[in-house]
Amino acid sequence: MTLLNLGCGQRFHPDWMNIDFVSHAPEVMAHDLTTGIPVPDNRADAVYHSHVLEHFSKSNGAAFIQECFRVLKPGGVLRVVVPDLEALALQYVQALNAFRQQPDAMNKANHTWATIEMIDQLVRTQSGGDMMAYWSQPQILNETTLEQRLGYEFTTWRKAYLQNQQASPVNNYRIKHASPSWRQRISMHWKNYWLHRWGIAASQLPDMLFQQSGEKHLWMYDAVSLQQLLEQQGFEAITQTDAFHSRIPQWNKYQMLDVEAGVVRKPDSLFMEALKPL
Ligand SMILES: C[S@@+](CC[C@H](N)C(=O)[O-])C[C@H]1O[C@@H](n2cnc3c(N)ncnc32)[C@H](O)[C@@H]1O
Structure with missing residues (x-):
């Protein structure tokens, strides 16, 4: 089976193809999902993502769900977990x-x-x-x-x-005030040059990078809006479920994605599943 765990963070299983911005382990592929899912059409038996969709803007979120639809086989299962608005x-x-x-x-x-x-x-x-x-x-x-x-x-x-x-009761984090090396000075010079050409103030840069860092929520969903989004992208048989139940084959084996020591890992979640039509 081809099983995709997208935006896996630290929660991955070796049977799955696990993808995130950054690879924390050999089982995780580094890839920016806003550029699409690096898998051919109609390939996956199941696609799972937990607390990822809300990190995309509303339009990128719709494009991401469309990508999930594209890579799933007909009859394949999409399982979406998001914080419940x-x-x-x-x-x-x-x-x-x-x-x-x-x-x-x-x-x-x-x-x-x-x-x-x-x-x-x-x-x-x-x-x-x-x-x-x-x-x-x-x-x-x-x-x-x-x-x-x-x-x-x-x-x-x-x-x-x-x-x-x-x-360590004493806070021993220290800020280093070293002066920049000549390499850093040259790279700062070029950074400022390009920011100026693109019309971006240097002070805006940290905010812009943080906005894309995958930590912020850029949109949120409840059961109604998530169902609508899934329907719009062509999914059917949309159901609300919980951490313990899934139409993904052998969910008992993969439940660790949503369950830790017998309890729901993220109890603030909304769990929804949908099928790609046959
Ligand atoms: C809140 S964490 C959830 C991690 C994991 N799925 C879980 O349930 O614990 C969101 C994850 O989505 C990843 N992520 C956000 N935007 C991404 C993008 N554009 N491409 C790849 N990964 C992304 C982040 O790096 C982060 O690991």
Whole structure:
């Protein structure tokens, strides 16, 4: 079988063709998916991507789903996992109302977190953004809320972070102020020359690069809009599912993509599947 795991990050399986911007392991192929999927037409039995579609602009997202359609065999399965916009919005409104009714510290923390979870990844200009700052507090009052919302990803990060803090309580990250070498000066000169020719201010460059880094959310989906997108690209038999069930053959074997130690890896997710018509 040809199985494609697109934007795999650190979550990949050797039976799959795993693709990401950067290759973290020999099993992962480095490729920018906004340029298409490097696979011939009608080749794949299944295409899977988890928390990837929202990193494309709305139009690039539609082009990406069209690519998924192109590479799938007739009858092949597309499995899309994205953060669920509906669940995010509900959490936000519930937290807002709870705080209005009872303005205590816990409800305040839940409202602050719901706002960050909803907006931060759409607007951040630096890696980690406000979300990582919230996760890095010495004490997180509503840690249980975060555990329920984000599951394994948050709990593992937090555990490693706290262990690391204990191991080195003094922040020993140092900023190096070395003067640039002549090579760096020449490359800076050419960079500035080309930016000037393209009409881009040097100060805009970090933002432009970060925008394309794959970390920001450039669009988001709920069950209705994702279904519409899949229909528009020609998919049929579209269903909402969960981490444990799939029409991908031998899902028991590949469930590790969505499940960790028997629980859903990213509980904030919307899981949808669709078939390419025969
Ligand atoms: C939030 S992570 C999800 C990783 C993994 N699928 C998971 O569920 O844990 C998003 C991944 O998509 C990758 N990505 C985003 N845009 C990409 C692009 N244009 N081409 C290739 N990979 C991309 C990022 O590098 C990152 O590894």
